Amino acid sequence: MNIDNNDMLIRLRYALDIKNIEMVEIFKLGGIDLTKEEALKVLTKTQDVENHDFVEGEDHIPCDDEMFESFLNGLITFKRGKQDPKPGQPERPELSYEHVNNLLLKKVKIALSLTSEDMIEILELAGVKITKGELSALLRREGHKNYKVCGDRYARNFLKGLTLKYRG
Structure with missing residues (x-):
């Protein structure tokens, strides 16, 4: 699906x-x-x-x-909260056009100030085991030699784990 x-x-x-x-x-x-x-x-x-x-x-x-x-x-x-751009940075972040599932993981991690351990725990709540190395590969910038595309299964289960963590 x-x-x-x-x-x-x-x-x-x-x-x-x-x-x-x-x-x-x-x-x-x-x-x-x-x-x-x-x-x-x-x-x-x-x-x-x-x-x-x-x-x-x-x-x-x-x-x-x-x-x-x-x-x-x-x-x-x-x-x-709004952060003032550093000198030479654009007012708004440029769109990255990375794989959307990878963006979901990265940007929600930033928004909620999650650690890698928090993310592993969230995925475990949804029944998914992932190593720190595997998670790191999903959070890398596209083009990095260790970058891996985040599949729908991880994205779906990450959202499921967030629901279990934040809504019980």
């Missing part, structure tokens, strides 16, 4: 108990202006009852990689 950006947003919002108005604020902090209604459309999936499949309806706004990364950047600012 593939996990898409809208699904990850829905799961992340639930895990961290983010309110609708906070979703709008987080998107804005990441550089995307959405109304509350538009934010809800990003968080909506409609189900095709016959095929038990999710299909996009008229009230659905797809979340592309750029929008998802902007949300994650906004989440960092929302959770940790």
